[in-house]
Amino acid sequence: MSADEIRALMSAAHNDRLTWNTPLSEEHAAQLVAACAPAPGARIVDLGSGWGELLMRLVESAPGSTGDGVETDLEAVARGRALAGDRGLAKRVRFHETPAAEWADGGYDLAVSIGASHAWPGSTPEALKALRAAVRPGGRVLFGEGFWEREPSERALAGLGAEPGDFGSLLELIRQAEAVGLRPLQVTVADQREWDLFEANANIGRGERWALANPGHPLHDGVVAAVDDRRTGYYGGYRGTLGLAYLVLSA
Structure with a gap:
C-alpha cells in the first residue's frame, strides 16, 4: 500500500467539492476581492496559486486585467487551465509551472x-518580502497565513505535525507585514464554520466518500485510516487553535 497513492487520491486538485484549497466562504471571498479592488487593466500574480480560483475571481472583477498563476502542482495547474478555458479567461489568466520563490517578474498591481509561505526558505518573512517586491509602489498584496488563535496544545501540534514556533499570534503576523513595508488595509480571519466546512470537504470528506464508493479496493483500509487520522487531528487537536488570516495590504 502506497502512502503516495493515498495522498494522490485525497488531493485537493481532484476534489470538486473544494472551490479553493483554504477555509473560505463565497461571502468572505467577495469581501477580499472588493478590498483588493483591482483596477481595469490591472496585472495580478498569485504565488502558489493552486488552480487559481481566487485569481480568476480577481481578474473577472476588473475588465482588461490579467493574471499569472505560479504553481508547481501539475494537477492543480491542469485544473486551473481547464477552469480558465471554461470561463473564457484562457487569454487573461496564465499558469506557470514555476516555484513561487523563483518567480522574478515584478511591477504587479x-x-x-x-497558505503558500512554505514555498520560501524563510517562510512567512521571506514570503512577505517577495510579495512586497512583486508589486509596484502603491500596489496591493493579499496574504493568507496561519496563526495561533490560542496557545497550541500537544494534541494540536501533533494533529498538524507542527512546532510551536511555526506560527505566531495574529498581531505578530500583522507586525511581520509592517516590517517589510506593507500596511494593513483589512484583516479578516476564517471563522469556525469556514474551517469546519473546509475540513469536512477536503481530505476527510473526499477520503470518506471514496472509501464508501470503493469498499473492495486495495487502498480502502489505508484511506479509511488516513481519514481517521485527519479527523482525530482536527476535532481532537487543532480545531479552534490554528487560525487562517487574510491580510489585504498596501505597498
Missing part, C-alpha cells in the same frame, strides 16, 4: 499568496 496586486500580488496574492494564500
Whole structure:
C-alpha cells in the first residue's frame, strides 16, 4: 500500500467539492476581492496559486486585467487551465509551472499568496518580502497565513505535525507585514464554520466518500485510516487553535 497513492487520491486538485484549497466562504471571498479592488487593466500574480480560483475571481472583477498563476502542482495547474478555458479567461489568466520563490517578474498591481509561505526558505518573512517586491509602489498584496488563535496544545501540534514556533499570534503576523513595508488595509480571519466546512470537504470528506464508493479496493483500509487520522487531528487537536488570516495590504 502506497502512502503516495493515498495522498494522490485525497488531493485537493481532484476534489470538486473544494472551490479553493483554504477555509473560505463565497461571502468572505467577495469581501477580499472588493478590498483588493483591482483596477481595469490591472496585472495580478498569485504565488502558489493552486488552480487559481481566487485569481480568476480577481481578474473577472476588473475588465482588461490579467493574471499569472505560479504553481508547481501539475494537477492543480491542469485544473486551473481547464477552469480558465471554461470561463473564457484562457487569454487573461496564465499558469506557470514555476516555484513561487523563483518567480522574478515584478511591477504587479496586486500580488496574492494564500497558505503558500512554505514555498520560501524563510517562510512567512521571506514570503512577505517577495510579495512586497512583486508589486509596484502603491500596489496591493493579499496574504493568507496561519496563526495561533490560542496557545497550541500537544494534541494540536501533533494533529498538524507542527512546532510551536511555526506560527505566531495574529498581531505578530500583522507586525511581520509592517516590517517589510506593507500596511494593513483589512484583516479578516476564517471563522469556525469556514474551517469546519473546509475540513469536512477536503481530505476527510473526499477520503470518506471514496472509501464508501470503493469498499473492495486495495487502498480502502489505508484511506479509511488516513481519514481517521485527519479527523482525530482536527476535532481532537487543532480545531479552534490554528487560525487562517487574510491580510489585504498596501505597498
